[in-house]
Amino acid sequence: MSRKKTPKSKGGSAPATSALPAANGPRLVRPGTACPGSKTSPNGLLQQGQSPLGSGGDFYDVAFKVMLVGDSGVGKTCLLVRFKDGAFLAGTFISTVGIDFRNKVLNVDGTKVKLQIWDTAGQERFRSVTHAYYRDAHALLLLYDVTNKASFDSIQAWLAEIQEYAQHDVVLMLLGNKVDSAQERVVKREDGEKLAKVSWGLQHGQGVPLRLQGWGCPHQSAAGCLQEYGLPFMETSAKTGLNVDLAFTAIAKELKQRSTKAPSEHRFLLHDYVRREGRGAFCCRP
Ligand SMILES: Nc1nc2c(ncn2[C@@H]2O[C@H](COP(=O)(O)OP(=O)(O)OP(=O)(O)O)[C@@H](O)[C@H]2O)c(=O)[nH]1
Numbered sequence: 001m002s003r004k005k006t007p008k009s010k011g012g013s014a015p016a017t018s019a020l021p022a023a024n025g026p027r028l029v030r031p032g033t034a035c036p037g038s039k040t041s042p043n044g045l046l047q048q049g050q051s052p053l054g055s056g057g058d059f060y061d062v063a064f065k066v067m068l069v070g071d072s073g074v075g076k077t078c079l080l081v082r083f084k085d086g087a088f089l090a091g092t093f094i095s096t097v098g099i100d101f102r103n104k105v106l107n108v109d110g111t112k113v114k115l116q117i118w119d120t121a122g123q124e125r126f127r128s129v130t131h132a133y134y135r136d137a138h139a140l141l142l143l144y145d146v147t148n149k150a151s152f153d154s155i156q157a158w159l160a161e162i163q164e165y166a167q168h169d170v171v172l173m174l175l176g177n178k179v180d181s182a183q184e185r186v187v188k189r190e191d192g193e194k195l196a197k198v199s200w201g202l203q204h205g206q207g208v209p210l211r212l213q214g215w216g217c218p219h220q221s222a223a224g225c226l227q228e229y230g231l232p233f234m235e236t237s238a239k240t241g242l243n244v245d246l247a248f249t250a251i252a253k254e255l256k257q258r259s260t261k262a263p264s265e266h267r268f269l270l271h272d273y274v275r276r277e278g279r280g281a282f283c284c285r286p
């Protein structure tokens, strides 16, 4: 987390304001992301500065780095474009090359929280590049595609990778994307919920001993996080926008709270917030 007021920064292939620590290691690559719906140049690269920052304007009080991870094709780029630009245009899937980022400033209870959101490539061949960025991430959004069982099955491997490379107190949220595709759905909501809970077990030494302690556990006991809470989990749709803003807002609220160390009676409870505010796939509006 960093506190700074700097002029507006725009997305690109490297941190523009450097308010956040830049990852060392492989210095990446070109922004090759072109989700259908993203604003792309003729060569398929994201253009910088296409849209204004969100509510909060040009300046911020605190800044955090958020990473999107998950298999290729689960919708990471589309999720980011939906959040940043409010857009989704169907089209040819253009896989992200390397890593890319975009900024958005949110007003969280009067505090301007800048999220620098890193969109990683899900393809295996870019994995070593992604590894270098984990350690600077304050939060991770781990995605699978509800229409793709393989992407769901990969989540355990992603968790192991997160354990190895991310910070021990990283905020982590599991998202099942593409819930608008009801006909093609192969992963039930309950399966996602179950996986999120099982991950709690992993976190606490059952199975693969994950060391991540900061998965938004709101209720610590002597034994650790109470079992009813696993990873925060939501189903999303980059296409309709379902729960997209909510996922990023929840992360921003959690990170802001951690940075300000609010008194316990005013603590923001990530799991409760997500459960209360999250909408079902068939709910009324995105
Ligand atoms: N129906 C539906 N399609 C989606 C959604 N999100 C993404 N897609 C489609 O899924 C495909 C992959 O989306 P991307 O966002 O590019 O996937 P990605 O995770 O960034 O993939 P990599 O960059 O290869 O890691 C595209 O054809 C999108 O149009 C969604 O919420 N609903």
Ligand SMILES: [Mg+2]
Pocket (backbone or CB within 6 Å): 033, 034, 035, 076, 077, 078, 094, 095, 096, 119, 120, 121, 122
């Ligand atoms: Mg992508």
